[in-house]
Amino acid sequence: MSHDSAITFRFASLHEAETIRAIEFEAGQRFVSVGMTGIADAPPMAREVVERKIEAREIIVALDQQTICAGFVMFEPQPTRIYVQELDVLSSHAGRRIGAALIEEVARIARARQLTQLVLSTYRDVPWNAPYYRRLGFCDLDTSELDAALLARRDAHIARGLDESKRVFMRRELV
Secondary structure, three states: OOOOOOOEEEEOOHHHHHHHHHHHHHHHHHHHHHOOHHHHHOOOOOHHHHHHHHHOOOEEEEEOOOOOEEEEEEEEEOOOEEEEEEEEEOHHHOOOOHHHHHHHHHHHHHHHOOOOEEEEEEEOOOOOOHHHHHHOOOEEOOHHHOOHHHHHHHHHHHHOOOOHHHEEEEEEEOO
16 A cells, blocks of 8 residues: 555644544544444534644644645643544545554654653544554553553543543553
8 A cells, every 4th residue: 555645744723723623523423333422422622722732732733635634633742751632533534544644743753852652541442442553553551550640641531421441541662
């Protein structure tokens, strides 16, 4: 399969905040197919949150030839790693390895900052969640391996109503 050179990546611009929210909302609709309607019904991130992340240069967008924003990754730099908060690609652009390429963009930033890991939290059994990230080199973390920051994030998920029994934290070493 040839590499899709038509896709380009850059930090998101403020005028793309609504587009990013729309992509997040569309990606959530996929969860209807696995009976997780609560996710599909959830509103996207608040516009102020998206704008703050854009200004911090913590959202990367993928653009196709028509410069249509096809997907994005939102991340949070931490002392030794980068936490991947959200990765969404439009269904119209699925199967083109855009998600994998967005993760590689974050890995590149991490390496440039001498950070050694990418970490994320996702659903264990949803096909485009944990099984997908395993194919991208992420490994499941046992609860005993979670540090204070990840335990705090897990508690925040529970407070927000997420079923952590169905979720898993994952890590990818950057060597």
